[in-house]
Amino acid sequence: MKYGLHDKPPVGTTILSALQWMIVAVSSSVAVPLMIGDVYGLGPDEIGNLMQQTMFFIGLASLLQVWIGHRYPMLEGPAGLWWGIFIILAQIGTSVGLHPREIGQSFQLGLCMAGLLFLVFGFMGWIGKLQRWFTPLVSGTYMILLAVSLCSNILAGMLGIGFEHSKEVIPGVAAVSVGIVALVIVVMRTKRFSSFAVLFGMVIGWVLYAVLGWTEPVRPAEQVLSWPTLFFWGTPRWDWGVVLTSMLTGFVLLTNLVTSMVVMGKATDTVPTDKQYNRGGIFTGVSHLLSGLGGVVGMIPLSLAAAVIQTTRMASRLPFMLAMIGMMVIGLFPYVAHFLAALPTPVAYAAMFISYTQLLGFGLKDYANVKMDDRTITVGGSSLLVGIGVMFVPASAWQHLPALVSFLFGNGLLLGVIVCLLLEHVVFRNRGDKQKEDGRAA
Structure with a gap:
């Protein structure tokens, strides 16, 4: 690690690192408002407003976490589980006669209820106890399934599928993506610029796309400055299905919080x-x-x-905090948000490819630290097979089931982790763990 959590890099390094964090934050979240806007039938201006809202609140939430929360330079970004449920319930709601905007109004209330759930668990001190459930086998399973669940979208994006609405592989885009990955690897192997490999890959890739004429013009903004608004979708409305689904999602995402902090601790050589x-x-x-x-x-x-x-190899908090302040600024200026949203998605996927491989590496390292006996193979193997297997089941196969059921069984990452928790702590409970608990109780 070149710079640890408490280190303050030189001014130039800090600025470049902050810029890199901003680009990573934008590239990891820019697709979500676009996708939600398309499913919910929003117009271009509304999608632009949702993009601004997203950028501003990502910056604010991440800044609060690194400043007075867990204090790790860890992005708060749109959860894949959440936007997946946004899309699923919008489709289900439309089939029963609800307007997508009404679903959005209900989600606003559901998210607030899920937030209260996190607050209760945090103030009661239960999350620190919950993390003991996440043994190396559980966290390793989570990271492996997360990497596997992402790989399809990553490679499809790098090959040009979905770029400019293409449903086929675009050879030119694929070739440039390979070149960007190679560039990132080369820069990583240099001592001086290794910390900015992702930034170099994104900037050079974007410039190359512009030279080739593959970028779209930046859409002009009507206002120079625009403040975030409350309740983007309108007045919140109560819907039992959406609210209960949101509460269940919040409870499940407690596992994401714990595993993310475990992984961040390993990346920064600290123990949360x-x-x-x-x-x-x-x-x-x-x-x-x-x-x-x-x-x-x-x-x-x-x-x-x-x-x-x-x-x-850059874990310093200072560049991250500056980057999150920058994200909030982006959320105030529509033109800046529109400009950054013009980053070609294949460039973002290609530049981040090596970083995504690190997620798989964390999971494999966790598995390497566990004794591979029959119990471990049964627990880990069953969890991975269930999780990965469900990922290959078409989403349409779950649509006739109740929303809660389709949400639970249609998500391979979620289901695989739940299976691992049950097998690890209930079905094949380690006798040593039970004896420890009995000793504490005595």
């Missing part, structure tokens, strides 16, 4: 304390409340931040 877990839970609750108030997709700590730190 119970106090950090609980503070992180409290401010994850705050970020969910902010998400509900702003009408944006629910935010959680992203494990991707650990992969970026592992790749760049």
